[in-house]
Amino acid sequence: MKIIKYPQSCFMLEASGKNILVDPGNLSYEPEFADEWKSADFILITHRHGDHCYQEAIKEIDAPIYSSAEVAQAYPELKINVVRLGDKLTLDDGLYVDVVNAVHGWMPFLKHNKAEINENIGFIVNAEGKRIWFTSDTVCFDNDYKCDILCAPVSAHGLVMGDFELALFAKECEADLVLPHHLDNPRFPIDIEKMEGMFKMHEINYRILRTKDMIDL
Numbered sequence: 092m093k094i095i096k097y098p099q100s101c102f103m104l105e106a107s108g109k110n111i112l113v114d115p116g117n118l119s120y121e122p123e124f125a126d127e128w129k130s131a132d133f134i135l136i137t138h139r140h141g142d143h144c145y146q147e148a149i150k151e152i153d154a155p156i157y158s159s160a161e162v163a164q165a166y167p168e169l170k171i172n173v174v175r176l177g178d179k180l181t182l183d184d185g186l187y188v189d190v191v192n193a194v195h196g197w198m199p200f201l202k203h204n205k206a207e208i209n210e211n212i213g214f215i216v217n218a219e220g221k222r223i224w225f226t227s228d229t230v231c232f233d234n235d236y237k238c239d240i241l242c243a244p245v246s247a248h249g250l251v252m253g254d255f256e257l258a259l260f261a262k263e264c265e266a267d268l269v270l271p272h273h274l275d276n277p278r279f280p281i282d283i284e285k286m287e288g289m290f291k292m293h294e295i296n297y298r299i300l301r302t303k304d305m306i307d308l
Contacts, residue, residue, distance in 0.1 A: 092219050092308040094240075096300035097124060099142045100272045102225065102242055103131065106218035107186045111135060113214065113225045113242075115149055116142035118276060119302070128152055133182050137193060137227030138211045139165040142276070157188070161210035176212060189215040191236055193227035196250040221308065224264065228273065231256045234264075240308065241266035244273035246281050254286040258293040269297040270306070 095103040098119035104111040112131035115124075118141075129152050136144045136158035146166045149156065156171045157180060163171040174180065180188040195208040213226045215238060224238035228251045241261050247253030251273055252260060261269045269290070274281060283299070290297050298306055 092221065093305055094223075094242075094270065094300075094308065095127075095305045096270070096272070096302060098275055098302050100137075100228065100244065101143075102270075102272075103127070104216060104218075104223060106216065106221075106223075107183060109133065109183055109186055111182070111186075111216060112152070112154070113137075114143040114227075115145055116140070117145035117148075118142040120145060120148065124148065125151060133157065135188070135214045135225065136162050136171075137213060137225065138162065138195060138208050140206065140208070140228070143228070157214075159210040159212055161208070174212070185218065187217040189217070189236075191215055191224070192232065192234060193229040194232045195228050196230045196248075198249045224266075231260055237265050239266065240268045240270065242270045242272060245271040245286060246273040246276065246279040248279045250279070254281075254289040258289050258295050261295050262293065267296060268308075269295055270300060271297060274299070275302070 093105040099116050100114045102113045109132040110130050111133045113135045131154045134154050134156040139162045157174050158171050160173050163173050174190045178190040191213045193211040193213040195211045201207045216223045222238040223240040226243040244251035245257050
């Protein structure tokens with residue numbers, strides 16, 4: 092099992108002989124990604140913001156897409172299989188996905204830009220005996236989900252969790268490894284050194300992946 096990191100919140104998970112592309116967005120998009128993303132067997136999109144769903148790139152990929160009704164409405168050119176909170180997907184033999192809750196933070200500029208998120212979902216991929224949770228852009232919320240690997244945002248700014256919240260969140264879901272994302276948007280800068288200090292204080296096992304970094308699990 093491998094995970095390849097792309098800008099912002101995008102990951103390619105290689106598991107059970109299949110490639111799952113999560114949240115391929117437009118932030119810092121490079122043309123070279125196009126050919127790499129075409130290797131995807133499945134695409135999972137958590138919400139409609141462009142940094143999680145780049146329509147122009149996605150429509151060139153021949154793979155089934157799973158996302159919310161809100162995303163399907165926002166991107167009618169994409170043939171989206173609509174999923175809802177609580178759904179359990181069978182992508183392939185030995186490859187299953189739980190559609191779970193996510194709570195996008197609210198700020199006034201989202202309303203003014205007509206960018207509020209009313210339907211946000213996360214995905215927990217079950218493969219090769221592990222649970223990999225792609226949380227979407229979310230703040231802390233009460234839940235009983237558990238995972239082995241947690242891919243979660245850390246840039247705060249009222250939109251998603253910050254380092255303190257993510258550390259507690261990771262403890263609660265009993266993650267063995269945290270892959271923080273939402274690190275590379277210059278509009279929402281974070282203090283990497285402070286984040287690392289917070290994770291170490293809470294004894295969080297983490298890896299910071301830059302664009303095109305790969306981790307073998």
